Structure formats: structure tokens, C-alpha cells
Amino acid sequence: MIHDSQLEKDIILKAENVSKQYRLGQVGTGTLSHDINRWWHKIRGKENPYLKIGDTNDRSTKGNSDYVWALQDINFEVERGEVLGIIGKNGAGKSTLLKILSKVTAPTTGSIKSRGRIASLLEVGTGFNGEMTGRENIFLNGAILGMTKKEISSKLDEIIEFSGCERYIDTPVKRYSSGMTVRLAFAVAAFLEPEILVIDEVLAVGDAEFQKKAIGKMQDISKGEGRTVLFVSHNMAAVKQLCTRGIVLEQGMIKFQGNINEALDVYNSDSYECVTNVGWKIEDAPGNLNARITSVKLKSDNPFFLIEDQISLEIEYVNFIDNHSINCSISIFDDKESYVLASPNLQRVPLGKGTYRSVCVIPENLLNKGKYYFTIILVGNNFEIIAQLDKIISVDLEEEGTHRKDYFGYWGGVVRPYLNWENIQINRW
Incomplete structure (x- = not known):
């Protein structure tokens, strides 16, 4: 309580001191000795010996223990x-x-x-019976949440309308797409008032x-x-x-x-650690038998990337076939996952075999101060996506501030260009 x-x-x-430990490897392998050891400690009134061992949950390193702590000492209130x-x-x-x-x-x-009551939406289809219809699953989930049939019926029309699955509500859920399933599951969880x-x-x-x-x-x-x-x-x-x-x-x-x-x-x-330069050997480069991206670089005239400076994005790629219309495009995201802009290279000129470089110039005073991540896409004939490198490079833009004059406050927005202004006198008196 x-x-x-x-x-x-x-x-x-x-949550009070919540921890979760998992045993690595195949389930059931070598656990009998561990179970006996736990039992022996328990009947002697001692602590479980395996709670004292275990590596932290770091996927990037190889641990020394058979146990890993997925969670350790979690405390919070809501x-x-x-x-x-x-x-x-x-x-x-x-x-x-x-x-x-x-x-x-x-x-x-x-x-x-x-x-x-706690209603959970953890994985697509969790708690749904694929053989039952959408309507039947609404009543099933409501019952699991402790709702009466009358309470569920009173919300039924709202749930169906919100889910957008009216046409398929009496169809078995196993025939739903993942998108339809999650729509219905969310509607049930939200409208049954947990x-x-x-x-x-x-x-x-x-x-x-x-x-x-x-x-x-x-x-x-x-x-x-x-x-x-x-x-x-x-x-x-x-x-x-x-x-x-x-x-x-x-x-x-x-x-x-x-x-x-x-x-x-x-x-x-x-x-994200800011990475302004990546490259690959041809045989390891992302792409396919038609073309491969061999490097992506951000360049500036200064050692630091400043808002006030022009930035060049250089994409080098190898083309392996003749008459290949290749074009590159970039997408830029900020550190809040907002989609800032996209810019394709519209010059789709057929290329011969060889190595090429496409350069995209980002003008000065366009992006605001902060971190930005660049996704690169290489497109070939018939708009085939040869390679898509999501957030492959990034930059942390700083501001010199020389153009601000006497104003030093925060300049809001994702972009902050200097637009052309003109002062016009309407009359004189």
C-alpha cells in the first residue's frame, strides 16, 4: 500500500529499488546447480548468491558473468x-x-x-486472439482490464470509430495488418479508461x-x-x-x-557523437552491383562549424554501369528528431563507369545553433534506391555572433536565415 x-x-x-536480472545463454542450460545453490542458501536464511553477481547491461562489451542486470536500482514516483x-x-x-x-x-x-487499473500497449497484437474478431477482442481485452460487459458496450462505438477499423471489426484479427492491429489495441486501451x-x-x-x-x-x-x-x-x-x-x-x-x-x-x-567524415573501401561500401557510396564528408572553411559559414556536403560514389542516371539526396534532422528539410540533386544525367563526387552547398545563416544529422540516399535508374544511410554524419553548429550586433538573446526556430528587409517611407510630415 x-x-x-x-x-x-x-x-x-x-517503483522502489526495482532490479531485473537475466541469465545469458540457452534457457535451462546448467541451471540445476544454480537452483540447488539458491535453495541451499535459502534454507540457511542467506541471500540469493546470484543477486551479487552480474554485468551491467552494456551491449557493446562482452561480459564475464552468466548473468546480466537489465535494470538496477530503479526508483521513481508518478x-x-x-x-x-x-x-x-x-x-x-x-x-x-x-x-x-x-x-x-x-x-x-x-x-x-x-x-x-493499468492498461498496457507493449507489442503489436499483445493480448489479442488472432482467431477472434476485432469486436470479440475488444470485449476480451476489456474483461482482462476488469471491465463489465455493460461498461465495454457503452464504449464500443467510440472504440470502433477511433480505430478506423469499422469495415473489418467482425473479421478475425489474424487478417489485420500490423497498423490496423495497433489502431484497435490503442483504442481499446485508451477508451476503457484505465x-x-x-x-x-x-x-x-x-x-x-x-x-x-x-x-x-x-x-x-x-x-x-x-x-x-x-x-x-x-x-x-x-x-x-x-x-x-x-x-x-x-x-x-x-x-x-x-x-x-x-x-x-x-x-x-x-x-549521437558528431561524425563529419565517413568512408569505406569499395568492396565494403554501401550500395549494390550498380553503384556504391565510398565517402560522405562535411567541410567548412573553419575548424569549427559556424552558422555564419557556408558548409559543403561531399558525397563520393563509384558507378559500375554505363548510362546510369544517378542522383543523391539529403535529409536533415535536428536533435529533437524534427525533419528540418530535404534536398535532392535534380540533375539526373546518364553517367559512364567511374568515380564521381556530388557536392551540396548549405548556405551560411540558414540552420540555427545546435546538432543536425544528415541522411544520404543514392538513387539510380528507375528511381531504384541504391543506398540509404540514415543519420550517417552529424554536425554541432556554433554561432560566432558577429552579425547579431547588440542583440544577444536566443534566436528561435530550426532555421534562422537573414531575410531581405526593406524600409519604405509612406509619407513625410
């Missing part, structure tokens, strides 16, 4: 009506934490205390229109209806728009918790 002192803050969910964003790199422990909060799996140590709604990256399966609807509904749930949302996503723009507070996980531990903007700054400072 949650104590009276916590009720004053209206704490609806609390107030009623709060929208908490849980962010971190792949493998940081986000999904494990949500499964523990949703009671899908139990923590190795620690406890979760909650007040009210006190706590837990959502993993699953919304990314939906199209842009549905994601916008889902975020709007989650805002209504938290602000209008005073219910609590826990949201995991790699879409930082959605996290910033929706969440009021954030937790940053790293290697199974909480690195930061607090204001969502500060949490995003902590996450973004670690997520």
Missing part, C-alpha cells in the same frame, strides 16, 4: 495525471521496465506499488495520421480526464509534445529524471 504521506502528492505509481516519458538507447532497459510496471514479468528485487496507460514504441507502427490522433487522445486522457500515461518512444518530437517529465535510462540504470526538456538534452548529448 502507498502511505498517507504519499497520498498528499497523489502518487499513483511508485503522480496522477502526469505524462512520464521514458527514453534511452536501444537496450537501455525501457521495455523491461514497462513489462515490470505492467506485471507482464516480475522484478528480481524491489517492488511496484500502484493504485488503479487509471494508468502504459505505451511502448508500438505507436510507430501506425501512420502519421493515426500517430497524431493517438497523441491527441493521450493529451485528453492526461489533461482532461486526469489519468496517467507512461510513454516510451524514439520519436523525440512526440515525447516533447506529450510528456511533462522524463526519465533517461542508460545500461539499465536511471541517468536522469526531471523536466522533459532537460531529459531530452541529457539523452541527445549522449545519443
